[in-house]
Amino acid sequence: MTPLKQLEKWLYKKSEGKPVLQWFVDGEFLFDYTSPPLKIVELVLTLFLGVVITYWWRLPSEIPISLYLSVLVITLLLVGGINYFQHVIGSEKQDTLNGLIKSVSRNQDDLTKLLATMPPPHAMETFILSYSETLDLKRNLGSYIPEDAEGLEQRLKYLKTGVLMCLHGLARLYVQYEHKPRSTTCYAHWLEYRGMADLDADDGLKQAVRDKIQFVENKDDPLYGLAGVLHVNPEMTVQVGRTQAKPKADENVTEMYLPFPEVRKSDAASTKTRFLPVAPLAFHLGQVDYNNVSQQITKDSLRNEWNISSEVMDEVLEFFGTRGSVGSVVGYKLSLNIEGDTEHLGVLVVFSKSEDSKDGKAAIDAYLNLCRPLIELKKEFISDMVLVRAALSELKAATESEV
Amino acid sequence: MDKLTTAERIKKLRMGNPQSAAKIVERYYEKSQAQMNGEFVNLRDNDHYVARPDGSLEKVAEAATS
Numbered sequence: 001m002t003p004l005k006q007l008e009k010w011l012y013k014k015s016e017g018k019p020v021l022q023w024f025v026d027g028e029f030l031f032d033y034t035s036p037p038l039k040i041v042e043l044v045l046t047l048f049l050g051v052v053i054t055y056w057w058r059l060p061s062e063i064p065i066s067l068y069l070s071v072l073v074i075t076l077l078l079v080g081g082i083n084y085f086q087h088v089i090g091s092e093k094q095d096t097l098n099g100l101i102k103s104v105s106r107n108q109d110d111l112t113k114l115l116a117t118m119p120p121p122h123a124m125e126t127f128i129l130s131y132s133e134t135l136d137l138k139r140n141l142g143s144y145i146p147e148d149a150e151g152l153e154q155r156l157k158y159l160k161t162g163v164l165m166c167l168h169g170l171a172r173l174y175v176q177y178e179h180k181p182r183s184t185t186c187y188a189h190w191l192e193y194r195g196m197a198d199l200d201a202d203d204g205l206k207q208a209v210r211d212k213i214q215f216v217e218n219k220d221d222p223l224y225g226l227a228g229v230l231h232v233n234p235e236m237t238v239q240v241g242r243t244q245a246k247p248k249a250d251e252n253v254t255e256m257y258l259p260f261p262e263v264r265k266s267d268a269a270s271t272k273t274r275f276l277p278v279a280p281l282a283f284h285l286g287q288v289d290y291n292n293v294s295q296q297i298t299k300d301s302l303r304n305e306w307n308i309s310s311e312v313m314d315e316v317l318e319f320f321g322t323r324g325s326v327g328s329v330v331g332y333k334l335s336l337n338i339e340g341d342t343e344h345l346g347v348l349v350v351f352s353k354s355e356d357s358k359d360g361k362a363a364i365d366a367y368l369n370l371c372r373p374l375i376e377l378k379k380e381f382i383s384d385m386v387l388v389r390a391a392l393s394e395l396k397a398a399t400e401s402e403v
Numbered sequence: 404m405d406k407l408t409t410a411e412r413i414k415k416l417r418m419g420n421p422q423s424a425a426k427i428v429e430r431y432y433e434k435s436q437a438q439m440n441g442e443f444v445n446l447r448d449n450d451h452y453v454a455r456p457d458g459s460l461e462k463v464a465e466a467a468t469s
């Protein structure tokens with residue numbers, strides 16, 4: 001067998017039955033050109049090339065110039081080819097390495113997100129206890145609405161308790177999700193929205209709102225330009241701390257109403273908002289998180305971000321400043337959504353005195369995801385409460401008219 | 404302007420109808436299928452804004468449309 005045939009057979013064997021040079025077309029390699037033996041071959045060939053070039057002028061006349069040129073070209077091709085393949089293999093290896101680095105980085109991000117958003121120790125137990133016991137209360141009350149005043153009042157009391165139980169669970173979970181010490185006291189408030197139709201239908205309520213509304217520009221006509229108000233009701237607040245066996249109301253809260261202005265077309269275009277921090281703004285936007293209130297609600301930020309009078313600005317600053325009790329806060333609008341129809345019930349406000357949350361947005365997202373069933377249950381209690389309260393006032397009005 | 408009180412609107416909302424119930428069931432299975440196929444299903448009921456260090460707000464997520 002001639003050496004050429006042998007080479008052809010060897011190449012056929014190396015290319016695994018494919019036609020000769022198919023490996024080159026497929027972008028495969030016969031050898032690992034970056035391996036030490038091939039590096040030695042490259043070195044020897046380079047040296048040979050140097051020798052050939054050096055001895056160009058000293059060639060014996062017996063050697064034909066064509067032979068010399070052939071040797072030179074073949075050596076150049078071999079050295080160039082080895083270098084080329086080394087470069088291609090190196091690039092491929094680098095690409096693989098870059099892909100691996102990206103994959104590791106992605107996995108690391110996923111793991112970090114998982115750690116930041118996974119329920120903290122005991123959070124699931126807290127949730128199960130809060131949800132199942134509150135649901136038990138809801139089942140126990142049933143859907144039947146009593147017809148007598150005493151029954152309605154009793155029902156109203158238990159429905160309020162249901163809302164407070166939800167708030168209690170939400171406050172406990174906030175401490176756990178923010179990875180704050182278990183001794184941290186956390187507060188949860190429900191601010192009920194009362195629209196102008198509610199106020200117009202109840203003169204007593206309207207007067208109470210006039211007497212207790214705060215943060216309004218027009219003191220003579222405080223309801224001017226308002227779509228409604230948010231009721232800060234001490235009875236609808238809880239503070240949860242390690243030392244308290246039973247929840248108690250937030251003692252820093254005094255009853256008041258917060259103005260919620262009518263939404264204007266110009267609001268969307270304006271860079272400044274007319275809705276006060278935090279509850280009215282959350283009622284307007286949906287959900288707002290402040291992780292460091294003392295730095296984020298300041299004279300400068302109010303001047304830059306809000307379109308409110310300087311008197312109201314001072315009141316807001318005084319409210320957050322004198323209370324000094326809000327570190328991080330989440331405001332979340334509660335809406336009853338049934339097949340495209342929505343009724344806005346108010347705002348859930350959860351906060352603690354300490355600033356900053358360890359895991360920021362991801363932790364709050366995870367917290368609200370876990371709490372969603374509890375929030376939905378709370379909406380049911382609130383809706384029942386509104387209906388029972390309306391039935392009670394109808395009954396009282398009927399009794400008064402009879403008298 | 405809607406002159407109904409909150410109680411009246413809630414009563415109206417809660418009256419319900421069988422067609423809505425059927426739609427809810429259908430929607431649930433559609434969303435479940437999407438989740439099982441690895442698709443992201445937005446379940447938010449509120450737009451989400453986060454305060455920056457200077458107090459300005461940044462919208463970080465949108466509420467689900469349906």
